[in-house]
Amino acid sequence: EADICQTPRYLVIGTGKKITLECSQTMGHDKMYWYQQDPGMELHLIHYSYGVNSTEKGDLSSESTVSRIRTEHFPLTLESARPSHTSQYLCASSGISVRDRGIYEQYFGPGTRLTVT
């Protein structure tokens, strides 16, 4: 199993605050992703990175920004949190699957549940 850590696991914050959600992986994976997921809904890709100094926006428009200064670290930042940002944020990385050789597997972190009041 991949080892992907996300902190904090839960965050309740007031409107207008700046927050950074942390994500780190120890597998040396080049590709990393951020997804947003609301209850009962599908995951939506909001950011991805092919490697250091590479970041791209995903399918779902997001006011958040990301950075990739180190391979293992892919933090997500909201400059001014709003109630509409309340959601679960999942970080993932991908690498060759150990179980299904030759196929890229996505490994997910435990998620950060963000509530903006």
Added chain:
Amino acid sequence: KNQVEQSPQSLIILEGKNCTLQCNYTVSPFSNLRWYKQDTGRGPVSLTIMTFSENTKSNGRYTATLDADTKQSSLHITASQLSDSASYICVVSDRGSTLGRLYFGRGTQLTVWP
């Protein structure tokens, strides 16, 4: 439009019973289909990945099938346990993208009662 549809939306079964979850997709081109298990408040965990040439794949009590012609997949859970209570997500990957674009279904919420 590339889509992944899952049914049923939710399902309640008694411990020890079997169940089958369905996934229909319109993603094209097709590379592979994945089933993930997502416990409440956790990230998804991969159960199986099937490529175009595979019809069935098992992982313990989980057996996935794929019919690439009709673009349908199923996940069969045998002898359910309380720990099987989770959301099961069908994910399809397209071909020709260096990112390996993933299309997610909304999941089937399975509840196993004692």
